[in-house]
Amino acid sequence: MTRKILVVEDERAIREMIALFLSQQHYDVIEAGDFQSAVNKLKENPKLILLDWMLPGRSGVQFIQHIKKQENYSAIPIIMLTAKSAEEDCITCLNAGADDYISKPFSPKILLARIEAVWRRIYEQQSQLIQIDELCLDENAQRVFFQKQEISLSSTEFKLLHFFMTHPEKAYSREQLLNRIWGDDLEVEDRTVDSYIRRLRHNLEPFQCDRYIQTVRGTGYRFSNHFRDES
Structure with missing residues (x-):
């Protein structure tokens, strides 16, 4: 399977840092900096999405709500990346349909571990x-x-x-x-x-x-x- 990840983050420096790190881990990375660009990038068939909460246009939570209504994309796992760290914020993301939640700032090693855990759960342990x-x-x-x-x-x-x-x-x-x-x-x-x-x-x-x-x-x-x- 293509190890393709969509990184949705409006801060270019953070987005490029994540993209470089994941590329070094042999992931195929595509990037988006706002809500509409992220919607457009879905056509490239990412297998996992790293999603910032605060985006130009509409929020990351609204993006989750959008793709959960799309039959072709509703099963894509999503990890939310956000500076919001309150318990109610985490609950909001998970209830919207996110598979995991990481608060900023975060360690690249922790990010990789979370990605691989979701990947194993979704793709490697289930024969479809x-x-x-x-x-x-x-x-x-x-x-x-x-x-x-x-x-x-x-x-x-x-x-x-x-x-x-x-x-x-x-x-x-x-x-x-x-x-x-x-x-x-x-x-x-x-x-x-x-x-x-x-x-x-x-x-x-x-x-x-x-x-x-x-x-x-x-x-x-x-x-x-x-x-x-x-x-």
């Missing part, structure tokens, strides 16, 4: 496998297999297949797929969905798994292992 027939998707490793043969997919193709396999037998319009996979990205359009469906089918075809992704005339697409021609 989705299997339909002999097609298997590993959520944690972001890998797809058919009869133990790995199928190479891009990040977006993986997200699309993941959505289909976790929502089988239901037809989705292109607009619904755009909203679920690409969110509020204004640069994508209906034909983007068709293009990625073609790519995904092409990569699944050597394993005869392209037939799972079915065209539903007048609606869009569905994922099904009941094979019938309704397109």
Whole structure:
């Protein structure tokens, strides 16, 4: 799994210090300095978020509340970093959905220990496998297999297949797929969905798994292992 962390901190010196330290620990770090930038960076699929409480635009707690409503991002673990250290502040963060809470100033070694503890709990101790027939998707490793043969997919193709396999037998319009996979990205359009469906089918075809992704005339697409021609 890509060890990608989103650091959301409005003070540039602190943000860059954290980013440098985590990079030295072999994490892939992306940065944001305000609420909206953090929302935009979610498209880069971070696996963990370090989040400052006080941000330009809206607060870190409001950011947590925002992503907990987004199906694609609601499961991302969050560690809150803040100068607020009162007991009620900690409770507010945890009740909002944060996984941990670190008061400033903090030791980089303590930060690393907290990150690795959350990482182990969320990603290493839970095997998240989705299997339909002999097609298997590993959520944690972001890998797809058919009869133990790995199928190479891009990040977006993986997200699309993941959505289909976790929502089988239901037809989705292109607009619904755009909203679920690409969110509020204004640069994508209906034909983007068709293009990625073609790519995904092409990569699944050597394993005869392209037939799972079915065209539903007048609606869009569905994922099904009941094979019938309704397109």
